[in-house]
Amino acid sequence: MDGQFIVSLILIIATFSLYIGIAVFNRARATSDFYVAGRGVPPVFNGMAIGADWMSAASFIGMAGTVMALGYDGLAYIMGWTGGYLLLTFLLAPQLRKYGRYTVPEFIGDRYRSNTARIIAAIATIIISFTYSVGQLSGSGVVIGRLLEVNTTTGTLIGVVLIAFYSAMGGMKGITWTQVAQYLVLIVAYLIPVIFMSLQLTQNPAPWLSYGQIIEELQILDKQLGITEYIVPFTGATKWQFLALMFTLMAGTAGLPHVIVRFYTVATMKAARWSGAWALLFIGLLYLSAPAYAAFSRFILMTEVAGSSLSNLPAWTQPWINTGELSLADSNSDGILQWTEIMISNDIVVMATPEIANLGIFVVGLMAAGAMAAALSTAGGLMIAISAALSHDIYFRSINPNASEKKRLAVGRWSIILATVCAGLLALNPPGAITQIVAWAFALASGSFFPALFLGVWWKRANGPGVVAGMIVGLTVTLSYIFASKYGGFTILGIIDTGAGVFGASAAIITNIIVSLATKPPTQETQDEVTDLRYPEQVQYKNGEVWLKE
């Protein structure tokens, strides 16, 4: 046991106690005014909570590494994951807020007057959240693996136990303040190393302004080595893949059930708009820093690690080689480590760089705590989405409408434990890098929920048979494309598995429109409900007349 281990562990335990403390404190205080508690939260803090819910292990651990590995092509993740908030806040969130339901499947079932649609939506929620949580668990495996100096598989197993326990306690449900704390921990943990690296490399404390000069130097280094330049677009994949991936991530963001739920808990459409704006500002802090992080890491690896002799490697390398995520092979046996001989997994770049840059054990420990905050807050949100879909949308509303509150809670808890364990088993041998696994979840969301919600809100003629056919076709097309491209090598315009959402979404929208037009229009009441969503909360549309509430 070394100093690093002790410091990291203390920081993780301290932040965990903070989250649990806040949860317990709020629960005790809020029993009397349970129903208004959520509304007391100003949009600024709701924005932070959305940020914590949203920014997962993929954003925290995976993204900078992905940008470092892919260069310009990795920026599709930055633009896609932030641009989704435009679609969400402009086209969906305020309207869904006005419609007022508990879960996304419930909205779809009620708006389209279709039980089948609700059940398909619940199943889609489970598939999407499940895929997403595989990414979270393999992320926590990387962190725990490094911390305990065991391989990533063992780390994942420990993460599974931790996350299953944390989510099944259920104490975090709906408690915004815990997520506010998690946001603060993760953003501080992310910014401190990148600011220090910026100071070390450029003597400028603002990485966002200073990394341009590192990019210039990287271009020169790349030219000397004769490798593909970092900033050159579309080196690893086609332009169409870049655009398709960006669309998939945007539409997926606007259709992720666990994020949309956060907009249900605000009081007004105004609060929904402001929450969306604050959320993107807080998320932007991390997303604007990730490319700087990537540039600094690559520069340090190229200038300080590459070129050193293999018999004299820095101390930080050994623990990472033990986790199996880093390999340094002297392929031309000259005793010197070349840049091309460093095989570093995308997923460890963020965790390893503070050590490489020698930022001290406190910063490295803080990174571990931040990464765990990111993985836990998102995994918690996902597990709640899964258990709500199973216990509320499927079990309570379709199988056993007379179930007691206690019975439903039990179904919810067991579904969380089961889902975490299954996701954990998959994460033991992850089918891709964290960002890639997460991109599949987004592809599925953009092939199912985005079209259903978008047409549900903006087109009153869309009906039950239309949405049922649309979701089935959308999911089928997306899943088939992911498998055909990943395992069969099938591509259109060079678009690979991560860009599958563009086909799923188009197929779902077209199917929904055709089937809706071919079948009976929705009742006048349903159509009025949709027209009503055009206006603010104070206005009600009924039977062709507009009423102002006072």
Added chain:
Amino acid sequence: MKKMDPAKAEAYFKYRTTMILIYLTIGFLASYVIVFFARDLSSITVMGIPFHYYMGSQGAVLTFIILLFLNAVMSDKIDKKFGFDPEFVDTNNRTEDH
């Protein structure tokens, strides 16, 4: 409850929808269009970073954030201009918290 002029309600909806279309178009230009012309734009540099890379790593995200705040401010103004209270909460139709 008092009855509203349907033409006024319609005008409100048109106004809001037009604004949203404008915001989405700007967002689309800052991301998809720039990516599409990435190679042609790489000769221009911002803070030492080629333009296409700058937009991907900072410019687009900053544009999105500005658009969202602009929308939040403008929507409140439009609501007030049409005589709606954006803070209005209907006590008969509220979703309880989880």
